[in-house]
Structures are given as C-alpha cells and as structure tokens.
Amino acid sequence: MRIVRTISETRAALADLRAEQRCVGLVATMGALHAGHISLVRAARAACDAVVATIFVNPTQFGPNEDFSKYPRTFEADCALLEAESVDLLFAPEPAEMYPEGSSTMVEVEGISDRLDGQSRPGHFRGVATVVAKLFNIVGPDKAFFGQKDAAQVAILRRMVRDLNFPLEIVVCPIVRDPGGLALSSRNRYLSPENRQAALALHRALQRIEARVAAGASDAATLVDAGRAVLAEVPAVRLDYLRIIDPDTLEDLPDIRLGALIALAAWVGSARLIDNLVIPPAQQATTTSA
Numbered sequence: 001m002r003i004v005r006t007i008s009e010t011r012a013a014l015a016d017l018r019a020e021q022r023c024v025g026l027v028a029t030m031g032a033l034h035a036g037h038i039s040l041v042r043a044a045r046a047a048c049d050a051v052v053a054t055i056f057v058n059p060t061q062f063g064p065n066e067d068f069s070k071y072p073r074t075f076e077a078d079c080a081l082l083e084a085e086s087v088d089l090l091f092a093p094e095p096a097e098m099y100p101e102g103s104s105t106m107v108e109v110e111g112i113s114d115r116l117d118g119q120s121r122p123g124h125f126r127g128v129a130t131v132v133a134k135l136f137n138i139v140g141p142d143k144a145f146f147g148q149k150d151a152a153q154v155a156i157l158r159r160m161v162r163d164l165n166f167p168l169e170i171v172v173c174p175i176v177r178d179p180g181g182l183a184l185s186s187r188n189r190y191l192s193p194e195n196r197q198a199a200l201a202l203h204r205a206l207q208r209i210e211a212r213v214a215a216g217a218s219d220a221a222t223l224v225d226a227g228r229a230v231l232a233e234v235p236a237v238r239l240d241y242l243r244i245i246d247p248d249t250l251e252d253l254p255d256i257r258l259g260a261l262i263a264l265a266a267w268v269g270s271a272r273l274i275d276n277l278v279i280p281p282a283q284q285a286t287t288t289s290a
C-alpha cells in the first residue's frame, strides 16, 4: 500500500491507475478504524479494481466544543489494517493540505443539512459535504463507499452528488454491530465497560420499534414512544433524538411506510452515538394502521 500526504502525489498516483482504465473505489475515513470501516474496504475491493482509502480527521465537521482534539488517532494500527486488506493507496493529509491559508469555499446542502445531527451539531454536515466534495475532486473515484450507520450523512452526500453532478456512484454498506448489537463506531472507544453495557439500549430501542411494526403498529408517535420507553430504563443514556423519517429527505413521517428509517442519537457518558434501522419494505407491506 502506498501512503501519500499531498494532493499532488495522490493525483499522480491516481493518473497511473486511471491510465490502466481501472475502476477506482474510495473509502473515506477519519481513521480509528474498526470492522465497520473494513467492511467498506472489502465492499470496495469486491466492486473495484483499485481501492483508495483516506484518513483525515476533518476539523470543519466538528463544533467548537466537540471532540476534535481528543478524536482517536491510531495511524499505525490503521495502516496495518488497510495494508492487510490490500488497499492500493492511502491518502492521509494534514489539515493545512486540505484547508490551506485563505480557504473560504464551503459546500452547503441546504435544508436537509439542518435535520437530525445537523440540528444538534450546527455546521457538521457543511463540514462533511465540503471535505467529501474535496476528496471526490482529488481522488475522482468511480464508486464511493459509506456506512449506513451515518444515514443522514448518506442522504446529504447522495443529494450533493446529484446536485453537483459528481460522476460517481455512492454505495451504502450495512451497519456492522458487535455481538451485543452495539453499532461499531470509532467513538465507542470513549465508553467505559459500564457505559458500553448501557449503550446496548440504543439497538434494543430500535428493535422494540421494529417488533411493534411487525405486530402491526404504524403510527410514528406511538412507535417513537415505545423506543423512548426502552431508553428511559437506562439512566446512563441521554437521548438526543429518536425519529421516524424519510431516508432521502430526513423529514419526519407520520406513519411507517416503504423505506422508513428509524434514527436515533444519544449521549452515553462522553460519547455521542448514533444508530438506525430501516424498516424492510416486505415488513411494511403487511402492516396495517394501529
């Protein structure tokens, strides 16, 4: 695996791959890699000829009081994992390479960026859209792989790709969970053993809603209450939001319908965790109003 730190080196390396007319897959990360990231790399490996990974803890997607400075940085271990997956190229720039003095252009996907995490973390998705647009321009991938765990990020990036005519396909890969059901996240490293146990309630809340839907419930407010009740049983969990939404617009739905997304965010200790579940269309097709 070749490791490059600058945009010009990345472009030169990509020009070689492109000359061979290879399909290039991009896996953009902030490092602190776990099995969820590796699943994206494997999906890219399976679908593309060449895999480019990026590691960049992007300052513009963190608010002033957020965890930018303490975000886990495990570069050596990350490189070993990527090397083991036969990644072709790793682009790991410094902030000054991505945002040189005088940078003043940001990408704003209006409206949708203020929903869910965008409501709780103002400016977060502006930072995400900006850095991902830059990575798309630098790497020029044919396919870019993102995790379903960040469902709002996926909706915003899909919209950006459509609106700005990026010639690439976004591929969304399933959430990877630990054996207890906790969605893998770099921020799980912040959890004490007790809080890790408490955090399992997030998935349990989603499962409770899923079970209610399977039993025929469809009213969103009632379903949200059922999920909230699960979280309320665990004092260490402080809910930010639990919503039933349209996965494309991130707007609240009054009742479950095809492709509805149940999304939540909660604080467990110092970790802000997100999780979600898509109600499978087959399940919804058989539901009736509660």
Ligand code: PAF
Pocket: 028, 029, 030, 056, 058, 061, 128, 131, 132, 150, 153
């Ligand atoms: O999902 C992430 O890790 C980040 O938001 C991303 C897409 C790498 C942009 O910094």
